[in-house]
Amino acid sequence: MPPKFDRKRGLMSRRITQGALIAGSIGILINIVDAIGSGHLEPHDAFTALVALGAGGELLKERRPRAAKVLYAVTSVLLVIAGSVAGARAWASLFRGTTYDWLDLGLGVLIVLYVAVGAGQLLARLSRRASKSRMNAGTLSD
Template identity: 85%
Template sequence: MSRRISQGVLVVGSIGVLINIVDAIGTGHLEPHHAFAALVALGAGGELLKERRPRAAKALYALASVLLVVAGSVAGYRAWASLFRGATYDWLDLALGVLVVLYVAVGAGQLLAHLSRRASKSRRNADMLSE
């Protein structure tokens, strides 16, 4: 993504965060969908910092991932609980719950693959040293 687009996305995400803060204050409670403007802003910030400060960019990406999982889990849980009770529910929140489960599963699979490669590489290095 170009720098100019990332800057525009950061501005739009920041405006969305401010709007969601005002909305949360006005309604008196925070909803899971209020987190998504922050996700946009964090992603754009990570993109802007990727070249100059890669560690800070990784931290922003990690924070965005945690925020996504928490907000998506809350929204998905509420929707699925309403579905099973027979109450009204939002299809978008149901889908979001499923997508968060898939996101976590893919992340866990990537982590296990990385750890497996690292362990096999470590075993190969140990075998080479023992010979």
């Protein structure tokens, strides 16, 4: 009989996250063996590590929030680097007129959007902080 979902503990989502961590770890091992056999890494080989890091961050979120934030930051940086490399290669191939991978091309576009949204969120947060500090300064001067 499968375990019941518990809202407090989130048992099912924890099990899914543990499964993602295991699948990501297995994918990392497969990519290592593939890289040894072929002699080089491809940008898409990083995505199994992204799954494992994201799942690890999710599992650490409640007990070790700082460690989870570090894992999320590492995951984001790795995502941007791997996606940028894959996208740049595909876009360069497109402009040269050689063969390219549509998936890598789309990934490059998604990474640009991901960075744009992240930059927008950062600017909005900084703007709110500046606004709050101006309001607090105005309140103190009265």
